[in-house]
Amino acid sequence: MINREGLKYTKEHEWLSIEGDVATVGITEYAAEKLGDIVFVDLPKVGSSTTYMKICGEIESTKSVGELYAPVDGEIVEINDVVSGNPELVNHDPFGAGWLIKIRFKELPALLTHEEYAALTGEG
Amino acid sequence: MKSIPLKSKHEALGASFTDFGGWEMPVRYTSDLAEHHAVRSAAGLFDISHMAEIFVEGKQAATYLDYSLVGAASEIEIGRAKYSLICNEAGGIIDDLIVYRLGQNAYLVVANASNRDAVVAAMQGRAAGFDAEVKDESDAWVLLAIQGPNSVSILSTLTSDALDDLKYYAISESEIAGVKCLLARTGYTGEDGFEIYIPVESAEQVFDEIISAGSEQGMLPTGLACRDTLRLEAGMPLYGHEMNLEVNPYQAGFGKVVRLDKPGVFVGKAALTKLSQTPPTKILVGIAGEGKRAARADYEVFVEGSNSPMGVVTSGALSPTLGFPVAMAYVGADFAQIDTPISVDIRGATTPFTVVKLPFYKRAKN
Numbered sequence: 001m002i003n004r005e006g007l008k009y010t011k012e013h014e015w016l017s018i019e020g021d022v023a024t025v026g027i028t029e030y031a032a033e034k035l036g037d038i039v040f041v042d043l044p045k046v047g048s049s050t051t052y053m054k055i056c057g058e059i060e061s062t063k064s065v066g067e068l069y070a071p072v073d074g075e076i077v078e079i080n081d082v083v084s085g086n087p088e089l090v091n092h093d094p095f096g097a098g099w100l101i102k103i104r105f106k107e108l109p110a111l112l113t114h115e116e117y118a119a120l121t122g123e124g
Numbered sequence: 125m126k127s128i129p130l131k132s133k134h135e136a137l138g139a140s141f142t143d144f145g146g147w148e149m150p151v152r153y154t155s156d157l158a159e160h161h162a163v164r165s166a167a168g169l170f171d172i173s174h175m176a177e178i179f180v181e182g183k184q185a186a187t188y189l190d191y192s193l194v195g196a197a198s199e200i201e202i203g204r205a206k207y208s209l210i211c212n213e214a215g216g217i218i219d220d221l222i223v224y225r226l227g228q229n230a231y232l233v234v235a236n237a238s239n240r241d242a243v244v245a246a247m248q249g250r251a252a253g254f255d256a257e258v259k260d261e262s263d264a265w266v267l268l269a270i271q272g273p274n275s276v277s278i279l280s281t282l283t284s285d286a287l288d289d290l291k292y293y294a295i296s297e298s299e300i301a302g303v304k305c306l307l308a309r310t311g312y313t314g315e316d317g318f319e320i321y322i323p324v325e326s327a328e329q330v331f332d333e334i335i336s337a338g339s340e341q342g343m344l345p346t347g348l349a350c351r352d353t354l355r356l357e358a359g360m361p362l363y364g365h366e367m368n369l370e371v372n373p374y375q376a377g378f379g380k381v382v383r384l385d386k387p388g389v390f391v392g393k394a395a396l397t398k399l400s401q402t403p404p405t406k407i408l409v410g411i412a413g414e415g416k417r418a419a420r421a422d423y424e425v426f427v428e429g430s431n432s433p434m435g436v437v438t439s440g441a442l443s444p445t446l447g448f449p450v451a452m453a454y455v456g457a458d459f460a461q462i463d464t465p466i467s468v469d470i471r472g473a474t475t476p477f478t479v480v481k482l483p484f485y486k487r488a489k490n
Contacts, residue, residue, distance in 0.1 A: 033140075036349055037157040039442045040416040058471070060418060062156050062441050063349055065471070091155075 002095045009117035012069040026099040030121045036061040038087045043079040074105035128173040145238030147174035156349035160444040166342030167272030174237035182256035185229045192250040194382040200225040205293040211392035216369040224295045236363045266327035271317030274341045281337045301333035314358025359483030365438045375404040407460040410482040418442045419451040419468040426467045450484045
């Protein structure tokens with residue numbers, strides 16, 4: 001079980017779990033709930049580069065399309081293939097089995113703490 | 125935003141809410157997909173109290189409605205209903221409606237929430253000179269829709285009325301959970317089911333008893349999110365998407381609803397007569413794709429070899445029942461034939477679709 005308080009966040013409702021120079025990225029429970037049932041996830045290719053706050057993927061629910069913004073400059077080193085076939089994992093376990101991508105980065109931009117993110121969504 | 129009378133009931137069931145037509149409406153309780161599948165396989169209970177109930181009464185109620193709407197209300201038998209439209213003088217659609225005939229001189233017209241004021245104003249304005257009174261009683265009624273194959277068996281535990289005798293598109297006075305209601309066999313999901321018009325003051329009790337009886341038969345409380353995917357699969361139009369003031373009934377595929385042959389004049393007749401003789405340049409069609417990416421409202425539609433769009437998507441989703449993307453779209457009349465290959469620009473990606481017959485989903489009749 002991931003400790004949400006130790007994660008970093010973006011205003012675009014992504015979470016990052018940092019280990020060394022690799023960030024594991026997913027969307028928050030708040031974002032998953034807002035989207036509704038997720039039915040399709042389009043993730044970037046392994047090896048592709050990411051630019052901070054540029055769209056690198058899409059998350060579709062029956063009702064709407066959510067964009068996945070790259071939270072750091074870097075390179076995609078792994079994507080969650082299981083989620084591509086089972087997009088409902090993003091709803092069921094957004095901070096665990098529903099993770100989306102891993103990015104190798106050189107430096108981290110300013111990111112939100114758990115407290116700052118909670119204040120942003122109005123949830124504790 | 126306006127609140128529906130049973131809002132606290134929905135909160136207690138865990139609903140999240142959305143703004144729809146100026147109303148704060150339950151959008152989902154747990155999962156849109158689970159709610160969608162429940163309606164197809166068991167039952168769902170929708171609170172659609174945002175809809176407008178407009179009663180028309182008087183010696184000339186029938187003649188008046190024939191003048192005010194495009195259909196022939198005078199031909200509806202007592203206790204039956206018809207889908208109709210109210211148009212402006214130019215033939216543009218002000219709203220789509222269900223018209224129930226409650227008695228010789230009494231009708232119930234049900235309009236969309238977002239068009240309530242426009243419909244009431246148009247209908248009252250058109251009543252001048254007729255012995256017919258148009259009354260907006262929307263605030264006095266709660267409207268619940270129970271939809272799905274188990275609807276009959278669930279409701280039958282709450283009434284002694286013979287539900288099987290109530291035909292599709294029929295309405296009757298009924299007693300559900302001890303409360304006098306108007307019970308109609310209509311809906312917006314493509315499934316068998318009922319719409320129940322309940323006086324506000326007794327509605328909580330009816331709601332509670334349906335929820336309780338339904339929970340034993342797989343029924344879920346269902347929100348507007350799944351209502352939209354259900355109606356889309358059933359090929360049913362949604363005002364503001366497939367229809368608006370700029371769209372005429374012939375483009376929308378509802379030419380048959382316009383009764384140019386009925387006696388006398390009606391609002392829009394001159395324009396609609398002309399439109400009926402001119403083939404429309406854009407026609408509403410169903411389109412289906414492969415994969416999982418949905419063509420959504422406002423996406424542009426193309427044909428091979430052309431960079432300029434020949435149409436636009438009005439509603440679309442990945443169909444929960446069918447598993448592939450379906451949509452409705454206005455396309456150039458030359459490309460409206462079934463099996464015509466077209467493409468949709470899905471956020472920059474040219475994605476192949478095919479024109480298919482509507483509805484996308486039709487329930488098996490038993």
